[in-house]
Amino acid sequence: METPKLMSLLRHTAEGRRTKMGGRGIFRMLKLFPMLTSGCKMVALLGRPSKRSLLSDKATTITLFGYRKGRVSLAIQEDPMSPPTFLIELPMLTSSLHKEMASGLVKIALESETRTQKKKLIEEYLWAVYCNGRKSGYSIRRKQISDDEGHVMQILRGVSMGAGVLPCDKETKEGEMTYLRARFERVVGSKDSEALYMINPDGAGGPELSIFLVRWWWELLRASRKYFFFPMI
Numbered sequence: 001m002e003t004p005k006l007m008s009l010l011r012h013t014a015e016g017r018r019t020k021m022g023g024r025g026i027f028r029m030l031k032l033f034p035m036l037t038s039g040c041k042m043v044a045l046l047g048r049p050s051k052r053s054l055l056s057d058k059a060t061t062i063t064l065f066g067y068r069k070g071r072v073s074l075a076i077q078e079d080p081m082s083p084p085t086f087l088i089e090l091p092m093l094t095s096s097l098h099k100e101m102a103s104g105l106v107k108i109a110l111e112s113e114t115r116t117q118k119k120k121l122i123e124e125y126l127w128a129v130y131c132n133g134r135k136s137g138y139s140i141r142r143k144q145i146s147d148d149e150g151h152v153m154q155i156l157r158g159v160s161m162g163a164g165v166l167p168c169d170k171e172t173k174e175g176e177m178t179y180l181r182a183r184f185e186r187v188v189g190s191k192d193s194e195a196l197y198m199i200n201p202d203g204a205g206g207p208e209l210s211i212f213l214v215r216w217w218w219e220l221l222r223a224s225r226k227y228f229f230f231p232m233i
Contacts, residue, residue, distance in 0.1 A: 061160070062196060062211065063181045065152050066094035067174030073149060074108075074211070076122070076196075080160055080181070084153065086122045087145060091129055091137030094178060100132055101209075107132065109212045110139075121194060121213055148177075156181060182209070 061080050066072035072094040076086040088110070090097075100106060109130040112121070129136045145153070155166055156179065163180040184196040192215035198208060 059183050059199060060186050060196065061181065062184050062198075063152070063156060063179060064097070065166075065177065065179035066097075067172060068094055068176050068178060070094060070174040072097045075149070075153065081157055084145065087142040087149065088127065088139045089142070090131075091139050092131060097131070098178075105208045107210045107212065109214070112213075112215045113217060114215060115217050117191065117215070121192060121215060124215065127213075152177065152179065184211070 061077040063075045063077070064072055065075070070093065071089050072092060073087065073089045075084040077084050090108075097106075110127040111130065112124040112127055114124055114126075123141075125141050127139050127141065129139050142149070151169075152166060159181055161182045164178070166177040166179055168177055183199045185199055186194065186196050188194045194213050196211040196213075198210065
């Protein structure tokens with residue numbers, strides 16, 4: 001059972017909303033971006049909502065970065081100059097994500113199983129991570145940025161979108177540091193669910209990337225109360 005807000009958050013409108021990243025060379029550079037199929041609880045979140053259901057709609061900056069042989073990290077910022085409001089190391093290798101991205105559509109779902117609403121959604125600590133409908137594992141939100149992460153954020157302060165390889169001060173066994181940065185449309189379905197859709201401003205052909213965050217227990221509770229005609233929280 002899904003709430004109308006959640007369903008609207010997930011409903012895909014194929015016409016006119018396919019996001020396309022500026023500069024096709026960006027994707028060819030890293031041979032990024034695959035097609036995501038969904039097979040987890042987050043299947044409901046895999047579409048774009050109707051405008052009438054949105055609580056807010058705001059562009060934000062997201063960066064995916066990591067050493068080629070290491071794990072990939074995800075940072076959410078209000079803009080390229082501000083510190084991350086959400087930073088997490090995903091339970092998957094950067095090279096694996098690059099392979100996933102090769103087919104044109106990527107959906108990454110972060111699911112919190114907490115049963116309280118004392119925090120904002122992005123302040124939740126423990127997340128189950130799904131990619132292309134497959135569970136990758138669990139991740140813990142960073143409370144403090146590491147030296148390597150801070151180095152990446154500093155180098156990319158003036159970058160609004162792009163992808164490539166970053167210069168490193170030292171050689172590592174994990175290979176080169178790669179990154180992908182883009183602007184995302186932020187859609188809030190409720191205080192327990194939101195989605196971020198990559199914005200491609202110039203109409204160039206390219207893959208799609210979407211990221212979903214949800215506090216699943218509360219969404220189920222909200223749906224069940226509506227179904228059984230109980231008052232909402």
